[in-house]
Amino acid sequence: MGFSLAGPLGVHVSLKIPLHRTVKFPTFSEKRVNFKLTKAEPQPGSLPSMNLWIEGQWEASSAGMTAKVKQEIEQCYELIHRIGRGVVYLGSSRMGPNHPHYTQALELGREVATLLDCASWSGAGPGLMDAATKGALQAGKPVGGLKIGKEAGEWVATAFHPYLPSETYLTCRFFSARKHGLVDAAVRSSSSDRTAVIALPGGIGTLDEVFEILALIQLERIGSLLPVPFLLMNYDSFYSKLLDFLDDCKDWGTLSDGEVASLWKVCDSNSEALAYLADFYDLSHGDQGCFNVPLFNPKTTLRWERFETPLEVECSQNLDLPPPALISFF
Numbered sequence: 225m226g227f228s229l230a231g232p233l234g235v236h237v238s239l240k241i242p243l244h245r246t247v248k249f250p251t252f253s254e255k256r257v258n259f260k261l262t263k264a265e266p267q268p269g270s271l272p273s274m275n276l277w278i279e280g281q282w283e284a285s286s287a288g289m290t291a292k293v294k295q296e297i298e299q300c301y302e303l304i305h306r307i308g309r310g311v312v313y314l315g316s317s318r319m320g321p322n323h324p325h326y327t328q329a330l331e332l333g334r335e336v337a338t339l340l341d342c343a344s345w346s347g348a349g350p351g352l353m354d355a356a357t358k359g360a361l362q363a364g365k366p367v368g369g370l371k372i373g374k375e376a377g378e379w380v381a382t383a384f385h386p387y388l389p390s391e392t393y394l395t396c397r398f399f400s401a402r403k404h405g406l407v408d409a410a411v412r413s414s415s416s417d418r419t420a421v422i423a424l425p426g427g428i429g430t431l432d433e434v435f436e437i438l439a440l441i442q443l444e445r446i447g448s449l450l451p452v453p454f455l456l457m458n459y460d461s462f463y464s465k466l467l468d469f470l471d472d473c474k475d476w477g478t479l480s481d482g483e484v485a486s487l488w489k490v491c492d493s494n495s496e497a498l499a500y501l502a503d504f505y506d507l508s509h510g511d512q513g514c515f516n517v518p519l520f521n522p523k524t525t526l527r528w529e530r531f532e533t534p535l536e537v538e539c540s541q542n543l544d545l546p547p548p549a550l551i552s553f554f
Contacts, residue, residue, distance in 0.1 A: 293398050300370055300405030303394050307368040309417060310343030311336055312410045314433045315352030315424030317375035325459050326355045329424050332457070332494045333359025339498060339507060340418040343368055345409040347402070348385050348393045349375040352424040357388070369393035370405040376429055407437060412450040418505055420453045422497070423488075425462040441487050453504050454488040455497050463490070 313333065319325050333356035337344050344360035346353040348369025360367045371393055374381035383395040396402040410419045423434045434456070440446040441454060456463055467490065473479040491497040502508065 293401055296396055296398055296401035297404045299394055300396070300401055301408060303368060303370075303392075304345075304405060304409050307366050307392060308343040309409050309411060309419050310345060310366070310368075311340060311420045311422060312406050313344065313346040313353060313356040313422050313424060314406075314426060314430050314437075315346070315356065316426035316430060317347075317349040317351040317353060318377045318427070319351045319355075319425065321355075325352060325425050325462075328457075328459055328494060329355035330359040330362075332422070332424075332497060333357065334363045335359075335494060335498055336420070336422070336501065337363035337365035339501060340420070340505065341365070342418045343409075345369065345406065347371060347375070347406070348388065351375075352426065356422075356424070367392060368409070370402045370409075371395045372399065372402055373397070376427060403433065403436060406433065407440065407446060410437075410452050411446065411448040412452055413448070415450065417450070420455060420501060422455045422457060424457050425459055431466075438484075438487055442483075453501060455500065456488050456490045457494075457497065458490050458492050461492075 313329075315329060316325075319329075329352045333344060337360040343366040344356060345368050346356050348357070348371035353369075357367050357369065367388065369385060369388055369392065371383075371385060373383060373395060384390075385393050394405070396405070410421050411417075412419050421437055423430065426434075437446070437454065441452070446452065458464060458467070470479060470484050474481055474483075489497075489500050491500060
């Protein structure tokens with residue numbers, strides 16, 4: 225017979241085992257724990273029970289665990305310092321390449337990395353996290369990951385990422401350390417930092433991270449000297465019922481009018497998200513079919529103008545313009 229136990233000291237556990245079997249408990253590497261076995265009266269038709277009492281000093285064990293969590297948080301910080309802060313993506317691990325949201329997340333990861341010219345961070349898992357990661361790599365920008373051993377919906381735990389270099393991600397043992405890292409990756413310490421938190425569609429894990437970061441922003445405890453834009457990607461109205469629930473909370477008196485809306489930006493499309501980030505960081509951004517391009521009059525006076533249908537013409541002047549800018553004379 226084999227089994228394992230995990231839990232705080234001082235927990236009472238009942239084991240049902242045949243009386244002729246010998247129960248052996250291995251010693252613990254960090255602290256010796258004493259076990260007491262007492263015979264319990266068997267119930268008719270069931271195996272005899274052995275009552276197990278776990279004794280020890282919880283304080284000593286807790287201190288050792290705290291040190292390990294602290295060490296892992298520091299490792300997260302070191303990785304972020306090396307790669308650089310940037311955009312943090314939260315999202316489902318279950319929406320694979322065949323899901324339409326995967327394609328949208330991949331395109332968003334590519335466009336945001338190009339627009340903000342910064343690193344991209346995620347939980348380094350499959351699904352929409354993978355989509356954002358691949359999009360940022362397509363843009364040729366740095367990518368970092370704070371992985372957990374096993375994501376929701378996965379049967380096998382692994383410490384390795386299938387394609388990211390080992391020096392660009394960390395596999396966390398503790399969720400608390402991973403969360404500290406994901407928050408720190410989005411912190412802004414100067415006006416030159418371009419970061420954001422982007423919540424893609426997801427389940428319990430994603431919502432856990434979304435509302436934890438939302439609460440930190442609300443309470444001004446996120447640790448950022450400057451505001452961090454928080455975008456909720458409402459692809460195909462994925463989060464609409466959640467937003468309805470939050471509206472109902474106002475009727476119950478648990479939220480103030482406009483309180484949640486002031487903490488994030490709900491975006492129905494990638495173009496809306498890109499426009500919001502461009503405006504937030506005062507950057508020029510060209511949407512599909514709508515370009516920010518320089519216009520020149522015959523006296524070559526430069527000004528920026530936005531128009532819907534640009535006319536592509538040839539220009540004899542040597543102009544240093546970012547592709548695919550289109551030039552018009554008038």
